[in-house]
Amino acid sequence: MGANLGAVRSHNTALVLGLLREAGAEGVSRLELAERTGLTPQAVSKITARLREAGLAAEAGRRASTGGKPRTVLRLVPEAGHAVGVHLDRDELRVVLADLDGAVVGERRTGLDLGAGAETVLGMVAGVVDGLVRDGLGLGLGGLGGFGGFGGFGEKGRAGGGTLLGVGVALPGPLDHARGVLHRVTGFPEWDGFPLREALGQRLGVPVVVDKDTNAAALGLSVGGEGGSFAYLHLGTGLGAGLVIGGRVHRGARTGAGEFGHQVIQLDGPLCECGNRGCVEVLCLTAVGRGEPGEAARVLGVGAANLAGLLDIDVVLLGGRTIARAPEVFAAGVREVLEARSRREGVLGGTVPVRVAAGGERVVAEGAAQLLLGPLFGRGDA
Amino acid sequence: MGANLGAVRSHNTALVLGLLREAGAEGVSRLELAERTGLTPQAVSKITARLREAGLAAEAGRRASTGGKPRTVLRLVPEAGHAVGVHLDRDELRVVLADLDGAVVGERRTGLDLGAGAETVLGMVAGVVDGLVRDGLGLGLGGLGGFGGFGGFGEKGRAGGGTLLGVGVALPGPLDHARGVLHRVTGFPEWDGFPLREALGQRLGVPVVVDKDTNAAALGLSVGGEGGSFAYLHLGTGLGAGLVIGGRVHRGARTGAGEFGHQVIQLDGPLCECGNRGCVEVLCLTAVGRGEPGEAARVLGVGAANLAGLLDIDVVLLGGRTIARAPEVFAAGVREVLEARSRREGVLGGTVPVRVAAGGERVVAEGAAQLLLGPLFGRGDA
DNA sequence: CCTACTTTCGCAACGCTGTTGCCAAAGTGC
DNA sequence: GCACTTTGGCAACAGCGTTGCGAAAGTAGG
Secondary structure (H helix, E strand, O other): OOOOHHHHHHHHHHHHHHHHHHHHHHOEEHHHHHHHHOOOHHHHHHHHHHHHHOOOEEEEEEOOOOOOOOOEEEEEOHHHEEEEEEEEOOOEEEEEEEEOOOOEEEEEEEEOOHHHOHHHHHHHHHHHHHHHHHHHHOOOOOOOOOOOOHHHHOOOOOOOOOEEEEEEEEEOOOEEOOOOEEOOEOOEHHHOOOOHHHHHHHHHOOOEEEEEHHHHHHHHHHHOOOOOOEEEEEEOOOEEEEEEEOOEEOOOOOOOOOOOOOOEOEOOOOEOOOOOEOEHHHHHHHHHHOOOHHHHHHHHHHHHHHHHHHHOOOEEEEEOHHHHHOHHHHHHHHHHHHHHHHHHHOOOOOOOOEEEOOOHHHHHHHHHHHHHHHHHHOOOOO | OOOOHHHHHHHHHHHHHHHHHHHHHHOEEHHHHHHHHOOOHHHHHHHHHHHHHOOOEEEEEEOOOOOOOOOEEEEEOHHHEEEEEEEEOOOEEEEEEEEOOOOEEEEEEEEOOHHHOHHHHHHHHHHHHHHHHHHHHOOOOOOOOOOOHHHHHOOOOOOOOOEEEEEEEEEOOOEEOOOOEEOOEOOEHHHOOOOHHHHHHHHHOOOEEEEEHHHHHHHHHHHOOOOOOEEEEEEOOOEEEEEEEOOEEOOOOOOOOOOOOOOEOEOOOOEOOOOOEOEHHHHHHHHHHOOOHHHHHHHHHHHHHHHHHHHOOOEEEEEOHHHHHOHHHHHHHHHHHHHHHHHHHOOOOOOOOEEEOOOHHHHHHHHHHHHHHHHHHOOOOO
């Protein structure tokens, strides 16, 4: 909890690295970095010098002069590091290899039966990950080792395509993010209490981070440019939410946050499989089943409006397979409820916007990779 | 956003000060502080030496020996600083004077008509605050001046009963916490857009912080010992919530968070004065009006369960005049809903506990004082 | 082309942070 | 009374961002 000089260093380094990533290929000058961090130009120079020495940043041309020496533009070196993102769904496995920028440089996709048993699935995941890394980075796992702070980016760790930071795994159902232990994957009781993080970490020899699929997606969207606070509502075979509050994923003490599907919005309504009555999920999915996406959107909108009012978020993002089948219908329907409510209540700052999340079906896997990449840029749990 | 050495210093100082406050009259030893902050004992010695020199901390006896030199116990000096908390309600004005510990050392209470106009009310508040400070600290306002960081605790600032840090004002209705501007006090349109922070600050000559009543109460309860994350549900003439997430009050970007009363839990339910249908507030208050507190508690419980599931909070606290009339009925009713839901869903870590908030009717005013005291202990907005 | 000026950015010295090594102080136990 | 344990202050230290200053690299005007 207490801060020492090392903490200052890594905090400021992460901050600068984050701004470099945001700038993308266009780059940023040292003075702009100084302005945006509140640090002195000299401090930025020292920090960027360390980053350049580590191979994480590089000079990339210069700006036009404004009457004096032109500013030197710095940019992130995306190939300096990679992370693997695994989306483990009920019937599908998707694995992506992402560089520091978050850009996908390799992808594998295959069918999967989550019920085939932990060892079988684990072996499958390990095999696909190993193959992808071997192809993408030109080397296998095992010899790479982990990544311990910034010292880890020394000469030794780099080889071929750069350091592999680790593997992020996103999957549905309650789990313990901090310990990486699954709790209860709905419909697959054989996974109860499975220590996924440790098991996969030992198998692959690199750091592994586990999170709920909705949280991973929210993290990915947050790093991808959705600043501030937002809710990602995922409507697929179930309904869940990932919450980003003040730029950080909100998981709650037990990684239980985001139980959006079982918010009750209809007292004594129809019975949900969770045992309650009138949950958003059962109302929404039965409407979809009846072929009434408009009604489903309205129900989803009521839940979204509740959430937006309670947390004062900046934007609502929609995703998931069911949304993908009629994105505009859902977006419009949810938007209408939010607009109507803000009109009546005279909410400050206007209506909360509603959008369909960018990234499509790959959003969860990309977010899973960000579980490893994010901490580099100050988006981690620390 | 960037951190420099001054930031490290004030962060660690606030951390130590916070642990000293938590320890209360019992005190803490330097080594315990070192363990709990993660700092070295020597760093703690330096920090506490500064605090003792500033008059904020003092030695207070020693522990029993465990085989060597006994530990010296340090404690906070509560009289080293005070803050005023103002609870501005629709029909009542309550002002408390609190010391660094948050203990109330003086209180005034009087009837009030919020509709009497801004200038009249402002004059009344200023008069009561000035009288309370004069009696409590043995000096008037004006010569005291503000408090700028830790340098402000120099010899000059202290006089009589110690430094006055400022005045915190809590009141209902939407407002802008950052700017201290009211937006819309329900039922009193003459306050729309009133710059309360600036107006009262100029009048009193000390820093003023403005916040919603529910947020102030939540802050007070958080500092008072409710650690972690919780929701404070306030049921009085209206229904609102104050949210504490990870030890910090969550206000949202526009201070709009906590709109709990108008969460819709009954699609197409009875019309609420806000224009929506089936809000928790209208369902709950009409049940109270019908003389059915049990039904009101059930409705409140459904809303609380939605909130608890969405945010994964540690505890639900109840407060407000309506709760105070039948505290056990409400607590039991809300608890029952939460227990039933967690039983059905098999929520990890058991049921979220429900309690009636400590502090009674003074909880908002005490929390308002914490708007000034909190930042000293790392509970501020920074 | 040369001079004057502006702007960027690195080197060196600095102040301040927490850390480390060492030792005096203040107890207990035999 | 001696040996030992534990606490906590003094002094030297390493590392952080900051400040002062000057070299580098452009533009603008004669």
